[in-house]
Amino acid sequence: MENKDYIVIVQCDLVMQRCSGYFCEKAFHDRTGGFGVYRADKAYRTLYLTCGGCCGRALHRKLANLTTKLLAQEKVAKDRIVVQMATCITKDNYHGPQCPHLDYLKTLIGKLGLTYREDTHISGKAQERRNTGVYQG
Ligand code: SF4
Numbered sequence: 001m002e003n004k005d006y007i008v009i010v011q012c013d014l015v016m017q018r019c020s021g022y023f024c025e026k027a028f029h030d031r032t033g034g035f036g037v038y039r040a041d042k043a044y045r046t047l048y049l050t051c052g053g054c055c056g057r058a059l060h061r062k063l064a065n066l067t068t069k070l071l072a073q074e075k076v077a078k079d080r081i082v083v084q085m086a087t088c089i090t091k092d093n094y095h096g097p098q099c100p101h102l103d104y105l106k107t108l109i110g111k112l113g114l115t116y117r118e119d120t121h122i123s124g125k126a127q128e129r130r131n132t133g134v135y136q137g
């Protein structure tokens with residue numbers, strides 16, 4: 001992770017119809033949840049986007065566009081980029097179950113040769129519900 005300095009946060013397109021993404025942003029700011037592995041003293045670039053809607057295929061086009069632009073404009077290569085999937089995609093949560101297309105999304109990201117990571121904001125209440133089996137995984 002030491003060479004990574006550009007984080008692409010991918011959020012569920014359906015959930016983003018009613019979510020501002022505030023808790024994802026705060027989790028990154030505070031380096032909590034899925035962002036706990038990132039250094040607090042490093043100035044990362046961040047880009048927030050959605051999967052584009054089910055089945056998530058647009059994510060491939062969005063990320064391909066981004067990697068092409070980053071390389072051409074700023075010489076930022078793929079090995080400096082990490083794709084961080086929001087918790088509303090990776091886990092059962094208040095908004096609904098885990099994304100049914102998660103494996104497909106992983107495949108798309110893998111085809112582009114980008115590093116994949118899971119989770120953003122981890123809600124204390126939701127985690128308690130996962131731990132007690134109210135939420136499944
Ligand atoms: S993880 Fe939470 S805050 Fe982030 S986009 Fe999903 S629902 Fe919104």
Ligand code: SF4
Pocket residue numbers: 011012013014015051052053054055056089099100101102
């Ligand atoms: S593919 Fe998954 S992440 Fe994207 S809108 Fe559908 S349920 Fe949400």
